[in-house]
Amino acid sequence: MRVAILGTGYVGLTTGVCLAYLGHKVVCMDPVQSKIESLRAGRLPIFEPGLAELMEEASGNLAFTTDYREAVPGAEVIFIAVGTPPQPDGSPDLRYLRAASEGIGEHLDGPFAVVVNKSTVPIGSGNWVEALIRTSYEKHHSERADDKFAVASNPEFLREGTALSDTLYADRIVVGSDNPRVLEILYTLYRPLIDQNFAPPPFLPRPAECAAVPMVSSDLASAELIKYAANAFLALKISFINEIGNLAERVGADVQEVARGIGLDSRIGPRFLQAGLGWGGSCFGKDTSALVSTAAEYGLSMPIVNAAREVNNRQRVRVVEKLLAELRILKGRTISLLGLAFKPDTDDLRDAPSIDIAKKLAQHGAIVQAHDPVAMERFKAEFAELQVELKERPELLFERADAVILVTEWKTYRDLDWAGLKNSMRTPLVVDGRSFLDRAGLEAAGYRLVTIP
Template sequence: MSKRVAVVGTGYVGLTTALSLAYIGHRVVALDLDEAKVRALKQGNPPFFEPHLPEMLSLVRDRLSFTTRYEEAIPGAEVVFIAVGTPPSPEGSPDLTQVQEAARGIGQNLGEGFTVVVNKSTVPVGSGNYVEALVRRAFQEAHGGEVDGRFAVASNPEFLREGQALYDSLYPDRIVVGAEDRRALEVLRELYEPILEQSFPAPAFLPRPERMGAVPFLTTGLASAELIKYGANAFLALKISFINELSALAERVGADIQDVARGIGLDSRIGPRFLQAGLGWGGSCFPKDTLALLAMGREYGLKLSIVEAAREVNRRQRERVVEKLLSELKVLKGRTLALLGLAFKPHTDDLRESPALELARLLLDRGAFVRAHDPVALPRARREVDLPLEYAETPEDLLKGADAVVLATDWPEYRTWPWGELKPLLRTPLVVDARNHLDGKALARLGYRYLGMGVPALAPAKEVV
C-alpha cells in the first residue's frame, strides 16, 4: 500500500532513504533548508557522489519532490523521517541541534491524521523520548491544544555503507524498528513490505543478489533500537582495529596478515568481512559513533575500555605509515610524497574523518610536501580541505619527482595504472601500500620497493638473491 512520506534532510542517509522509498512505490517529499541543494536536486543533480544516484533520481522523478518548507512536506505525510546530521560536540556526544529543529518543524506542521515520526539519524539512547517531547511541545505552542494521539515516535536506524548506499537500502541484511506504540510498528511494517518481501522489480543498474530471501524485520523498544545502531558500528570498528593490531605483530614475527585474516575469517563464528588490515577506519559513522558511545558510557558512569582501545589502535595506524616512510627515507623534511586517495573509502567523495587526510597532516607536520590524487574527491577537497596539499589530476603529474608513493584509499583504478611506465618519473621507486591493495609482487618485478601493512616487504626483483 502506497504511503505519503516526508524525509527531513537530504544528506547520504536522507536522500538514499527518499529515493529507495519512492522507488518501491511511495510518494515522497524530501525537505532540506539548503536552497541551493534543493535546486540542484530538482534538476537531477545530487549534492555528493554516490553510485547510481542520478539514475535513481531519473527513475523516481514522478514520485519524489523536493522542498525547503516544512508546511509543504509535513501536513500530508503519514510517515516523517528525521535524517539530519548529528556531528560530534566537543565532549564527544552527538550535537542534536538539527534534530531539535526538525522535531519542532514537524510538531508545528502535523497533519490531521496519525503520523509516525521516525528517527533515522544516529542519535543517543533516549532521543526517541526527547523527540516526542519536542514534537508535542511544538504542536501545543503552534495550535494551543493537546496532540491527542496524532503521532508516535519510532527509531529506525540505518546500516548503509557509503559507496553502496542504494544497494543496502533495497537489499538490507535486516530492518530494525523500535517503538512503544503498536500502530507505529504496523505502519512501518507496511511501509517496508516491498523490501521485506523483495517483491519490487530490481533496477537494471542494481540487480537483486542471488538467493536473496525475505528480509528480517526486528521490532524492539526505542532504547534497544537506538543502541543497536551504535553497537553494530562499534563492533565493526573493533574488527578492523583488531586485525590492524595483529598486523603489527605479523610484521615483527614474519607472518603475512592477509593469510592470517583468511584463516581467521573462515571460522563461521567470525567471518571474513572487516578483517582487512590497513590505514584504519574513518568516515562519518565509525569515528563519530564510537566517540558517542564513550560519551554515553561516561554519562551512565561506565568506562567502555574495548571501544576506547579500538580508537587508539586506529589512530596508531597512521603513525605506523609515517614510521615506514622514515625507515626508508630517513628524513621527511623537504620530501615530496605522492598520496593516492583522499576520500575515506572508495566509491564516495566523502572526506569526513578521512584516514588519508589524517596521514597527510602528519606528513606535513614533519615538513614533507604532499601531492594528492583521487578519482572522484579532488573537487570537494579543493573546496573543503584546509591543508596545504598539492593536487594532481593525472598519474604523471602526481608521481613526477616524488620520493615515495603512499596508497591511502583503495580505489580500484590504482591497480590498473601503468606502473611500469610511471616508475621513471619517481625520484625513489618506493610504494607504501597502506591498504594492501596493490599487487606487491608485480610492483617488485617492475623495480619498486613495496611495503604493505602486516605483509612481508618486497624488494625490486634485481635485488633478490
C-alpha cells in the same frame, strides 16, 4: 504512502529516492536552498554509484523543498535524517535534531503520523524527540497532541558506495517502538522490501540470496543501541586485525594469511578483516565516540571501544613512521597520496585517513600532492587550508616523487602502468596502506613496497 524526509545527506537522500522508487510519494526537505535547487535540477550533492539513475527513475514520486509546510502536513511517515556531528567531548551535536523535531510539531496536521528517527542518536533520544514535538505542537496548535503522532527508531545500516544495495537488499530492517499502530504502518511502508516483490532497477539486480528481508522490532532504546553496537563491533574488528598485523610484522607472519585463516571460521567471518590504515568516514569514529560518551553519563567505561579508537588513530601515524624509516628525512621530500576519500566509490572526506596523513606529512616539511577520482572538488571546498597540490591524473603523482602512498583502494590505481611509471620517480618507494596492490608485480618492476601494518 505519503512520506517526508527531513535532511538530504547520504542517509536522507538515499532513503527518499529508494522509497520513491518503491512507489511512495516522497518529499525531501532541507533548509539549504542551494542543495535543493541542485536536486531539483537533477544534480546530486554527493557521489553515490547509481543514485542519479535511480533518482531519475523515481522522479515522478519525488519532490524537494526547503519548507516544512510543503513536507510535513499530510505525511503519514516523517523521517528525521539530519546530521548529528560529534562535539569536542565526543557527544553528538543535537541542534539539527531539535530543529527538525520542533519543525514537525509546528506543521503537523494529519490524523496521525509516525515520526521515524533515522539519524544515529544517543540512547533515549526517542523520548526527547517525542517531548520536543509534543511541546511544539501544543504551542502552535493550542490543543493537546494526544494520538496525533508516535516516535519510532529505524536506524540505518548503509555503507557509502553501496548505499542503494544496502537499502533495497538489506540484511535486516530494525524498528523500535512499543506501539502496534506504528509497527503496522512501518510494515506497510517497507513491505516491498520485506517481501522483495518490487522490480529491481536494471543496473542493480537483486542478489540471488535475497529472497526476503527480516524486520526486527524492539523497544526504542534497544533499536537505538543496536545501531551503536553494530558500528562499534565492526570498528573493533578492523582495529583487532590491525593490532594483530602489527604483531605479525614483528614476528615475521603475514597478516593477510592470518586474516584468511581466522575469517574462514564461521563464528568470525572474513568481512572487516582487512589490515591497513583503518576506518574513517562519518559513522565509526562518531558512533564509537558517542557510545563512550553515553556510557560515561551512566558511570560506565568502555575500555574495548576506547582501545579500538586508539589503535585506529595509531595506524595513521604509522604511515609517517614507515616513511621516516625508509627516507630518514621528510623535509623537502615529495610525497604523493593515491586517494583522498575515506573509501572507494564515495567522495566523503569525513574522518578520512588522507587528511590526517597530509597534515602529519606537512608538519614534517614534506611537499604533499594527491589525486582522487571523485573527491578532489570536495577536498578543495572543505580543506582549502591544507597545502596539498591536486593532480588531474594519477600518473602525474609519480613525477620526481620520493614516495607514493596508496590511501584509498580505487580499482583504477591498481590498474596503473606501474612498471612504466617507476622511472619517473626520484625514489621508487610505495607504501600500500590497504594491502591492495600487486606486490609481486611491483617488486618485479623494481619498487620497494612497504605495507601498513
